[in-house]
Amino acid sequence: MTVSIQLEVNGKPVQAAVEPRRLLVHFLREDLGLTGANIGCETSLCGACTVLLDGDAVKSCTMLAAQADGASVTTIEGLAQNGELHPLQEGFWEKHGLQCGYCTPGMILSANYLLAQNPSPNDEEIREGLKGNICRCTGYHNIVEAVKYAAERMS
Amino acid sequence: MAGVLGTSIKRREDPALITGRGKYTDDLKVEGMAHAAIVRSPYAHARIRGIDASAAEALPGVLAVLTARDVAAAGIPGVVPVGWLLPDLKTPAHPMIAADTVRHVGDAVAVVVAEDRYLARDAADRVAVDYEPLDAVADVVAALEDGAPAVHEEAPGNVAFDWEIGERESVDAAFASAAHTVELDLRNNRLIPHAIEPRAVLASYDSSTGEMTIHMTSQNPHVHRLLMTLASLGMPEHKVRIVAPEVGGGFGSKIHHYADEAIVGLCSMKLDRPVKWTATRTETNLTDAHGRDHSTHCALALDADGRITGLRVDTAAAMGAYLSTFAPAVPTYLYGTLMSGQYDIPAIHCHVTGVFTHTTPVDAYRGAGRPEATYVVERLMHLAGDATGLGPVEVRRRNFVPPDAFPYQTQVALAYDSGNYGPAMDRALEMIGYDDLKSEQASRRDNGGKQIGIGFSSYIEACGLAPSAVVGSLGAQAGQWESADVRVHPTASVTVYTGSSSHGQGHETTFSQIVADRLGIDPEAVEVIHGDTDLVQFGMGTYGSRSAAVGGSAIARSVDKIIEKGKKIAAHLLEASAEDLEYEDGSFRVAGSPDRSLALGDVALQAYLAHNYPDDLEPGLSATSFYDPANFTYPFGTHVCVVEVDTETGSIELLRYAAVDDVGNVINPMIVDGQLHGGLAQGIGQALWENAVYDESGQLVSGSLMDYAVPKIHNLIPFELDRTTTPCPHNPLGVKGVGEAGAIASPAAVVNAVVDALAPFGISHIDMPLTPEKVWRAVNS
CATH class of the missing domain: 3.30.365.10 (Aldehyde oxidase/xanthine dehydrogenase, molybdopterin binding domain)
Incomplete structure (x- = not known):
């Protein structure tokens, strides 16, 4: 049995028939080939699978593809515009905000949501805003710097 | 290009990773790819009475269900080997798939291959395994007690090895004539590495050529190929290609050769088509080699001037259910040999018992033996500062190997090539503003309320592994x-x-x-x-x-x-x-x-x-x-942690963390700092939050991120870093290595800080992780 869904992914319309139990992250990764959203756990805690759903940061491993019907999804692949890196992408590169890179797409998209809510967060607000995303490499020190860099660039 | 060494140029790796184009193993998709799911033991110890796979096989789209019988029928070696041998080491076989006995929760019992990831998982749940549960032992001390359930018949008393280094007699003599002695019973808590990318493998066998390509999460593809072909699959080495695409962190967990990767290789050979397996977080936590898990008694003898005269260490180190790739080396040659720390210690003896338990195997995890050694030495130095009245700074200074004593031959085999320990301590004190902190501490002690503590860790590590002849003489089955x-x-x-x-x-x-x-x-x-x-x-x-x-x-x-x-x-x-x-x-x-x-x-x-x-x-x-290096390299440094402890609730707040490290010449300062940050987070995590907990039946009760506390961004603080530079004298770059320093130094710094804060309560030790409950109990007992 499948359900048919229609949504927008990175600005492009997508139509698909999916198993009702198919997770959004598997739909994005395996059916659409958008492998930027990664899977690091099955308990909605690591945040590596974070994508934007109608502008909200959501963990795509704990959402069904069917629930995304009618929504607009942005993945890390859709963040750069016209070949220009998003300021957050630049910030993570400039400030060494990533090492292995596995958590990075989710971290950047969560930061994107944070900056949409609060364009000039202080350190504490950045740390509060990103606590749903785990990074095991950086100790977070440079992630805070990367987000500050982006906030300055975007202001 | 002149000036490019020592410059923080941006990483060329990043553009792919920040745009989602980096390809990790699970991102790979090849024509005809099937998916594997592994059936694992829910028991820590059980006999397998029978396996009924018929319900799984009946599901449309299921391609195969393999068990130990299929490994035997394939005529392959079918085992997971240990790559480091110690004298009289017990090496019970570790079959790729358990045949009649399972020895830890997560031990592989069968594998299902299906056309689809979801289907494979469904089918795995339909494999009926008839277990006869047996008594299990998960605790490293309990496993050594008389009558403890045996993990392997070949290892009486659950002893895998009995190892020592140094001279017992000279240490006994030092203690007999000591002016001051301090001693400690401690646990070094078991950790789960938690690379954010779980382990994964895509094996593609082609019967027309007899070749297999394996993409996998590996820190060392050639080592994996060697062990995979030689001991597990029995394939000619030249017919196997192993590729590590982007790898999402390792911290040691992706060094080791595991059963799962070999099982997936066998599936691909059997089916003659590509097969992929990606661990769930729970699976990776049950099967990635864990770290640490020591129980230690240690003691330090000092003379009337506060100079160390002897160090005695006795450790029971968990190996888990099987010997993982480099497991025997970790609590021995990477632990006992580090016991001199930064100090001139005339007599050292370290005795280690390797212990089988019904748990996930333990092997190298960031620091591997050296954090455990640093923790022993630096906790004792903290106590020695109190016992001698010299305080934590002076007792260390007084015992540092002096700068003119290099090369310095320790009593535990290693010869330090270079070092200059005083300046790193000086700089750390300056950065942290030690005198002001001491006054603040004194006033809080007078006034009550939240207390502050200042903890030191002056660490040494031996890294840059290593001269091949040396590691060979110590039991390594590989060159370095x-x-x-x-x-x-x-x-x-x-x-x-x-x-x-x-x-x-x-x-x-x-x-x-x-x-x-x-x-x-x-x-x-x-x-x-x-x-x-x-x-x-x-x-x-x-x-x-x-x-x-x-x-x-x-x-x-x-x-x-x-x-x-x-x-x-x-x-x-x-x-x-x-x-x-x-x-x-x-x-x-x-x-x-x-x-x-x-x-x-x-x-x-x-x-x-x-x-x-x-x-x-x-x-x-x-x-x-x-x-092939002439010696190990010996990075060192002094870290200082400042904490605030709420003695009403037991909660701990990190206030400052300053680290002065000497890693020799630096190629890219930005990357070096990043390595330190990451290591610090893991070491602070060990001290305050992380703990792999088994219950008495051998269930891993902290097997997911719901209950194993990997540090999150709001738990941590900005780190204050600086460096001294003492180039390595024996390699052409003068570099030493930095990947593990943060994880090696920081647990002792944090625990020393908390214990320092609680000194007015007469508390001299609390085992990691320092949860509010443990702190509160200590304050209220």
């Missing part, structure tokens, strides 16, 4: 050199093929800096290839903070060979003697005749044309090196 093949192309751009295999460390960036500096060219003209056994001839991989010191040195040596060959070609073309040629800023020049010179590109082109060429030289401009 590194290879580098450097090829200068006809247009003077360069490709480096390195045996170091990056998984987040930024090798491509730093290795290009090494070549660019030595060859006087732009780093952008250097490509770095790693992580593929078909491209790189052999490599030992990335672990033990070895990639810059060993892998980087191999690259430097190859570049030097290229320059030597280039001089001969240039001398021929310039009609000069090769001895008169100099190489500088990308050009070969005749000494004293600056107008007679050839650029690297001119020489490279001629090397490939070979039209006008020395008779005694082969064409081409490339060089291969196998660099």
